Amino acid sequence: MSPDVTPEASPTDGGRHCLVTGASGYVGGRLVPELLARGHRVRCLARTPEKLRDFEWADRVEIVRGDVLDADSVTAALDGIDVAYYLVHGMGSGDDFEETDRRAAHTFARAAAETGVDRIVYLGGLTPADVPESELSPHLRSRSEVGRILLDSGVPTAVLRAAVIIGSGSTSFEMLRYLTERLPVMVTPRWVRTRIQPIAVADVLRYLVGCADLPPEVSRSFDIGGPDVMNYRDMMQRYARVADLPHRMIVSVPMMTPGLSSHWIGLITPVPRGIARPLAESLRHEVVCVEHDIARYVPDPAGTPIDFDEALRLALRQVKEAQVSTHWSAAAVPGVPSDPLPTDPDWAGGSLYRDRRARRTTADPEYLWAVIEGIGGEHGWYSFGLGWSVRGWIDRLVGGVGLRRGRRDATRLRLGDVVDFWRVEQIERGKVLRLRAEMLLPGLAWLEFRIGHDRQGRTVLLQRALFHPHGLGGHAYWWSVAPFHAVVFGGMTYNITKAAERLAAEAKGSGGIAVGEP
Numbered sequence: 001m002s003p004d005v006t007p008e009a010s011p012t013d014g015g016r017h018c019l020v021t022g023a024s025g026y027v028g029g030r031l032v033p034e035l036l037a038r039g040h041r042v043r044c045l046a047r048t049p050e051k052l053r054d055f056e057w058a059d060r061v062e063i064v065r066g067d068v069l070d071a072d073s074v075t076a077a078l079d080g081i082d083v084a085y086y087l088v089h090g091m092g093s094g095d096d097f098e099e100t101d102r103r104a105a106h107t108f109a110r111a112a113a114e115t116g117v118d119r120i121v122y123l124g125g126l127t128p129a130d131v132p133e134s135e136l137s138p139h140l141r142s143r144s145e146v147g148r149i150l151l152d153s154g155v156p157t158a159v160l161r162a163a164v165i166i167g168s169g170s171t172s173f174e175m176l177r178y179l180t181e182r183l184p185v186m187v188t189p190r191w192v193r194t195r196i197q198p199i200a201v202a203d204v205l206r207y208l209v210g211c212a213d214l215p216p217e218v219s220r221s222f223d224i225g226g227p228d229v230m231n232y233r234d235m236m237q238r239y240a241r242v243a244d245l246p247h248r249m250i251v252s253v254p255m256m257t258p259g260l261s262s263h264w265i266g267l268i269t270p271v272p273r274g275i276a277r278p279l280a281e282s283l284r285h286e287v288v289c290v291e292h293d294i295a296r297y298v299p300d301p302a303g304t305p306i307d308f309d310e311a312l313r314l315a316l317r318q319v320k321e322a323q324v325s326t327h328w329s330a331a332a333v334p335g336v337p338s339d340p341l342p343t344d345p346d347w348a349g350g351s352l353y354r355d356r357r358a359r360r361t362t363a364d365p366e367y368l369w370a371v372i373e374g375i376g377g378e379h380g381w382y383s384f385g386l387g388w389s390v391r392g393w394i395d396r397l398v399g400g401v402g403l404r405r406g407r408r409d410a411t412r413l414r415l416g417d418v419v420d421f422w423r424v425e426q427i428e429r430g431k432v433l434r435l436r437a438e439m440l441l442p443g444l445a446w447l448e449f450r451i452g453h454d455r456q457g458r459t460v461l462l463q464r465a466l467f468h469p470h471g472l473g474g475h476a477y478w479w480s481v482a483p484f485h486a487v488v489f490g491g492m493t494y495n496i497t498k499a500a501e502r503l504a505a506e507a508k509g510s511g512g513i514a515v516g517e518p
Helices: 026-039 071-078 095-115 138-151 171-182 201-213 232-242 258-268 273-284 309-315 365-373 383-399 471-510
Strands: 018-020 041-046 062-065 084-087 121-123 155-160 185-189 221-223 247-253 353-361 424-426 432-437 441-452 459-469
Touching: 018 026, 026 041, 026 201, 062 071, 084 095, 084 201, 095 121, 095 138, 121 201, 138 155, 138 221, 138 273, 155 201, 155 309, 171 221, 171 273, 171 424, 171 471, 185 232, 185 459, 201 309, 232 247, 232 309, 353 365, 353 471, 365 441, 365 459, 365 471, 383 471, 424 441, 459 471
Parallel strands: 018 041, 018 084, 041 062, 084 121, 121 155, 155 221, 185 247
Antiparallel strands: 353 459, 424 432, 432 441, 441 459
16 A cells, blocks of 8 residues: 555445545535535545644545645546545645646646546635626636636536635634734725625535535536625624624725735734735625525525624634633534634634743652642642732722632642632643633633653643733733733742652652642
């Protein structure tokens, strides 16, 4: 077996054999588990198969190494495939992305025809019916051209044309998120008044999966969108309402060109300019569905398509449920398609401020854990005691819980326990303790302790403070307290490790001490 191919998952009775290109991308990474759930077999084509190893479905699919610009690898990947999902594009790869998209589409179309693929499914961009292709933005023009190339392949093809996709990790959604959360007052380009028909990522996936079973005589494009048509200004105001932010003051000006818009987006958001510019240029076009014929073949169940506000709630669900993992957008198995995935861009998922500390200690891990598990209550927080007390008083003055709650047990913790104005959100005894703040804050905060080892096998305390700001006030709060972090968090790691070393020395001198009794 070639070293570039992982063993194929056990065949599933029934279903189609599907190839997914772009499986490490935003839509592709969410499509694969949906196809598997419907009983289809899945093969993934990836330039870097290693990017797929962290997905929970990685051992249930066949992964082949290849590039859509390489005819041989595409032909090999399409061998034996019934339905080929084309979910790649060159946006962000440079100014020549249109030529890259064109070459890749021709390569894929020829290979699909030569290998006898039954159907191609492509997710493209919604384009205005009254604007010639030559006058479209480069981004939309390229999406339109790719769709046409695939339709001309001779293979039955379904081109799904979508506008803004709403889901955490979607580039369009992340632009909306950052602009709205970071700017209570905005001077914006005139494209904020352009009408748009957004769609929830869950509906996009439902249509994509349903296209695997289209009759062979169906070869055409379909407009897909949610039930709401609005302009970008309305989208920002409705985002603010769903996210519990104050009403935004938005003033549009006609002199801001797409180029200036991309610079403006790059200044306000972490979205790379190479991606922001094509998207900003596309926003000058009205993108509204002119038909909903897809429902004839992929019927809409009750409650779908999902409306804009509900799509926003789903996209913001992870933050509202206060779930944080080793990476802000590293939920390997999303509860809904709107949740983050490991391969979402680093800038996706909203703002997350971090304070990371690490310190080696000569104490064995069990003594370090004893100190960590005993934190708070009568043992205090191991740094700047007056500062913690003042923070507790302030919290009580504004109606919060303050430090008065203490602990249920002085030495042992369990999931859900109260620790002063924190609550235990995760505990893996001897390894991880994560606390979620319940003080009144303009955002969500966590304090996490992990026990690790360096290359020499020495015990290391890994400490993280995380803060997800809510609106401009949240950002201001973080930067107002940031100057004290060296004292508070730096002192904490130092004093916790020193306490563990003292505990270890006392245990050695007394012939042993029970873990959990610092």
